[in-house]
Amino acid sequence: MRKIIITLDGFSSCGKSTLARQLANELNYVFIDSGAMYRAITLYFLRHRIDWNKTEEVVAALKQIVLDFQYNANSGKSDMYLNHEDVEVPIREMPVSDNVSAVSAVKEVREFAVAQQQLMGDKKGIVMDGRDIGTTVFPAAELKIFVMADPAIRVERRYKEMFEKNPNIRMEEVKNNLESRDYIDSHREVSPLRKAEDAIELDNSNLTREEQLEIVLKWAKKIID
């Protein structure tokens, strides 16, 4: 079977990672959540009080960072590791969510992450989700999908996800975080979020996980088979 690169881009909380993971499982491909890499870098910067507005500090800090994904047999998913520590939990918490868009707008941070992401696609057979995967990381990918969902539905989805971990979370907090990340992600200078010209749009506001998987699998199989 032919191996291809599949990219999924879109705003936060529109279900990209879930879909990308399911798709990778079905095709026996590697799944990479590129947002987790920006989140791990943000966690490192927060822990070490790195001022990301200062280029020299950023460049020196990036030299201290090793990122990798390791399969977790309990969850059946790959966890993000920062310098050999499993950081899957703290990278999903509010301090990281509140700062990750600002950190990921820094040119040097993007160059660092993008170089590693491109290496991961060397052998193809990969599904990667993010904001600039179809435009910057893999502009020649065989299948590019731009995932969209109604903003109110996205807030609700993210709220449910966060409430499971932190019952004190407020809907307003989640809504503000999503709105501010949407704005920064789509207005930054380097690789802003935008749909690649050759990407197919998928609006999953009214689709179940199974339905969206079925649609995307059809698109993929048309190219692979």
Ligand code: DC
């Ligand atoms: O997908 P996510 O919400 O976990 O991503 C977290 C942040 O990382 C998001 O607000 C923007 C940034 N990001 C990015 O700039 N480029 C990517 N390819 C993936 C994520």
